[in-house]
Amino acid sequence: MRVAMASAAARRGRVNEDFTAATATAAVLVDGAGIPGSAAVCRHGVAWYAVRLGGSLLGLLSLHPDRGLTAVLAAAIEQVTAEHRDTCDVADPISPSAAVAVLRLSGDRLDHLVLGDAVLVLDRCAGAPLVVTDPREVVIARTYESELAGKAEGSEEYRRILRELRAHRNRPGGFWVAKDDPKAADEAQTGSCAIADLSGAALLSNGASRIVDRFGLTDWPGALAVLAADGPAAVIDRVRQAEARHATAADDATIAYCAALDEA
Incomplete structure (x- = not known):
């Protein structure tokens, strides 16, 4: 498997809270999330969490190739939580x-997992791409858009609304992400496809998925075509240009593009 990666922080001088890495048979992407005030409960920060979780995932995928992806994610969450449970309020x-988002080659199959609003796209040899994501966080976040509108970012009222939104994390009726509870892994979207049916992922x-799901600059077949021809950095460049045109706050953007899946 050949993997091309690109990652860009939201703006110059800001720490990138995304992480991606790969081996010959697996790729992981972690999109860290935090809100103002999180430094008061965790001294390490969101970028630390994303890197630790991604590294743990990749190590476990390599050490336990026969373990299910849900179990691997649960173990990784447990490992990282143990690293800072004694110094931070991990349950806050x-x-x-x-x-x-995770994918792993396993024999003649490609297994995949998505937890939260990361996006995994499987480029099928026949038919439309298979897009895997979990819309629950997006749906809930939209209910808070009107409350956040007009509030000064960083103000106490803005932070209060974000805290209320984040309180929906990892609870029934809310949305699920990797945090401190390994049981959240049970909520992940998982599946498996024959490698012979795929040309890439x-x-x-x-x-980064804004190129399709926010700005509509192309559709998923078009985005995959750009990735295949010009690489992940080209997609991120297009997203940055659209953010500038629409005066939209930039976000960390990261892509891992996997091709030649049968060369593992």
């Missing part, structure tokens, strides 16, 4: 969390 609703943070 505003402590760092992350969306996750892409993992995207929601800052």
Whole structure:
């Protein structure tokens, strides 16, 4: 499997809270999430959480190739939580969390997992791409858009609304992300496809998937064509240009594009 990756922080001088990495048989993408005030409950920060979780995932995928992806994610969440449970309030609703996308070659199959609003796209040889994501966070976040409109970012009222939104994390009727509870992994979207039916696959943070799902610059077949021809950085460049045109706040953007799946 050949993997091309690109990642860009939302703006110059800002820490990138995304993470992606790969081996010859697996790829992971972690989209870290936090809100103002999280430093008061976790001294490490969102970027630390994303890197630790991604590294743990990749290590476990390599060490336990026969373990199911849900079990691997649960174990990774448990490992990272144990690393900072004694120093941080890991259970606080505003402590760092992350969306996750994983794929792994297993024999003649490609297994995949998505937790949260990361996006995984499987480029099928016949038919439309298979797009895997979890819309629950997006649906809930939209109910808060009117409350956030007009509030100064960083103000106490803005932070209060975000805290209320984040309180829906990892509870029934809410949305699910990697945080402190390994049981959240049970809520992930999972599946498996024959490698022979695929020509490639892409993992995207929601800052990169904007090329399709926010700005509509192309559709998923078009995005996959750009990835195949010009690579992940070209997609992120197009997203940044659209953010500038629409005066939209930029987000960390990360892509791992996997091709030649049968060369593992």
